[in-house]
Amino acid sequence: MKRIADSTVRRLSLYLRFLEDHEARGHATISSDELARQGGTTSAQVRKDLSFFGSFGKRGLGYSVHELASRLREILGLGRDWKVVVIGAGKIGAALAQYRGFRERGYSIVAVYDNSPDKIGRPWDGLVVRDIAGLERDAARERFDIAVLAVPAEHAQGVVDRVVKAGIRAILNFAPAQLNAPAEVTLRTVNMAMELEGLSFALTNRE
Amino acid sequence: MKRIADSTVRRLSLYLRFLEDHEARGHATISSDELARQGGTTSAQVRKDLSFFGSFGKRGLGYSVHELASRLREILGLGRDWKVVVIGAGKIGAALAQYRGFRERGYSIVAVYDNSPDKIGRPWDGLVVRDIAGLERDAARERFDIAVLAVPAEHAQGVVDRVVKAGIRAILNFAPAQLNAPAEVTLRTVNMAMELEGLSFALTNRE
DNA sequence: TTTAACTTGTGAAGAAATTCACAAGCTCAA
DNA sequence: TTGAGCTTGTGAATTTCTTCACAAGTTAAA
Numbered sequence: 356m357k358r359i360a361d362s363t364v365r366r367l368s369l370y371l372r373f374l375e376d377h378e379a380r381g382h383a384t385i386s387s388d389e390l391a392r393q394g395g396t397t398s399a400q401v402r403k404d405l406s407f408f409g410s411f412g413k414r415g416l417g418y419s420v421h422e423l424a425s426r427l428r429e430i431l432g433l434g435r436d437w438k439v440v441v442i443g444a445g446k447i448g449a450a451l452a453q454y455r456g457f458r459e460r461g462y463s464i465v466a467v468y469d470n471s472p473d474k475i476g477r478p479w480d481g482l483v484v485r486d487i488a489g490l491e492r493d494a495a496r497e498r499f500d501i502a503v504l505a506v507p508a509e510h511a512q513g514v515v516d517r518v519v520k521a522g523i524r525a526i527l528n529f530a531p532a533q534l535n536a537p538a539e540v541t542l543r544t545v546n547m548a549m550e551l552e553g554l555s556f557a558l559t560n561r562e
Numbered sequence: 563m564k565r566i567a568d569s570t571v572r573r574l575s576l577y578l579r580f581l582e583d584h585e586a587r588g589h590a591t592i593s594s595d596e597l598a599r600q601g602g603t604t605s606a607q608v609r610k611d612l613s614f615f616g617s618f619g620k621r622g623l624g625y626s627v628h629e630l631a632s633r634l635r636e637i638l639g640l641g642r643d644w645k646v647v648v649i650g651a652g653k654i655g656a657a658l659a660q661y662r663g664f665r666e667r668g669y670s671i672v673a674v675y676d677n678s679p680d681k682i683g684r685p686w687d688g689l690v691v692r693d694i695a696g697l698e699r700d701a702a703r704e705r706f707d708i709a710v711l712a713v714p715a716e717h718a719q720g721v722v723d724r725v726v727k728a729g730i731r732a733i734l735n736f737a738p739a740q741l742n743a744p745a746e747v748t749l750r751t752v753n754m755a756m757e758l759e760g761l762s763f764a765l766t767n768r769e
Numbered sequence: 770t771t772t773a774a775c776t777t778g779t780g781a782a783g784a785a786a787t788t789c790a791c792a793a794g795c796t797c798a799a
Numbered sequence: 800t801t802g803a804g805c806t807t808g809t810g811a812a813t814t815t816c817t818t819c820a821c822a823a824g825t826t827a828a829a
Binding site: 360362363396397399400403413414415416 | 785786787788789790793794795796797
């Protein structure tokens with residue numbers, strides 16, 4: 356498959372959100388123009404994004420809301436359940452765990468790890484905090500799909516290395532650190548500092 | 563000033579992080595190549611990013627770590643304190659509040675708002691949760707710079723409208739919703755669902 | 770001083786992403 | 800069946816972003 360830009364994938368997520376709204380309201384079809392308006396983009400962009408994956412619309416009519424939503428779910432890998440492990444049983448991990456959209460979309464948090472003796476063994480959102488030392492062993496048996504990192508920046512790279520060794524191939528990192536993983540592992544970082552600095556940059560450099 | 567791409571600003575944040583490391587280790591100079599290696603980019607990219615703002619290096623030698631860090635802080639608006647309000651006194655807001663890097667970099671959380679009678683008046687990280695109804699009035703007096711939104715998606719647009727009316731011109735949104743704000747307001751959204759779907763997309767569409 | 774080894778800053782080239790613009794297909798009403 | 804009114808899908812054009820490549824400046828050693 357031709358390489359798909361990250362920006363395209365993000366927009367597909369967005370379109371899916373809108374489609375689900377429309378689905379809930381019982382709308383049968385939607386045009387690229389309507390999707391574009393809601394997503395803050397252009398209709399050509401919407402059609403181009405979709406065109407990488409096939410042609411889902413009907414000329415003159417638009418897209419079947421239900422069918423397009425269904426295709427996007429398939430494209431985004433929402434057709435199955437993903438086993439997510441949270442690494443770091445602190446506040447950030449806890450905030451993530453209570454995020455509704457998580458389970459709703461098929462991401463099930465099946466385990467939580469920490470390295471602190473104070474936390475290991477404690478109950479945590481219906482689970483018990485496990486010792487990070489057992490990650491590789493557990494992963495071999497339980498086949499985790501995605502690791503969410505909510506650990507301090509100074510430990511993040513070490514955790515990534517273990518996660519990779521454990522055979523997990525997708526990582527969502529919340530530590531404010533630049534991390535390296537082999538090419539076959541997908542790593543995304545959400546960095547608060549970067550977002551805030553984007554804002555203060557804009558506030559400072561406004562003409 | 564020429565419009566600066568978002569991607570450039572994000573990289574500047576990254577470079578600053580590295581420079582601070584090097585500063586702490588007492589390194590006097592650094593080359594674009596070293597910065598690039600750490601940031602996962604190319605030296606040409608580093609130099610190009612910096613060139614939008616001036617020329618800070620010395621040929622044959624590289625950049626003064628201290629001077630470049632200082633210039634980047636200035637560019638990113640880290641020379642002053644920013645007054646941040648958190649809207650939504652739930653778990654996400656709480657997780658944000660305890661994030662160290664926040665205060666360290668000059669972002670001070672000066673107020674927290676909610677609309678729930680259960681929460682209003684309660685202590686919260688050294689503050690007292692305020693009634694969102696008073697936002698506009700408070701903002702006029704206290705001159706808030708940045709609003710961090712940690713409210714349910716269905717309320718997010720309403721809150722944005724109030725925040726804008728209150729004269730705040732930068733918003734960091736954690737609600738999984740596509741929001742609209744006038745052009746003079748900078749709005750960034752961090753959307754967990756989008757990040758996760760980026761991962762499951764990658765896992766699903768790997769050839 | 771001279772030379773070798775570096776490194777920056779930046780136009781120009783190249784690649785990637787977005788937008789344009791239009792042929793072609795579909796629907797509906799008459 | 801015809802025609803008007805929409806809307807898609809997609810090459811081409813355009814814009815934006817990244818990489819190339821090299822002149823010019825700096826350092827240090829001989």
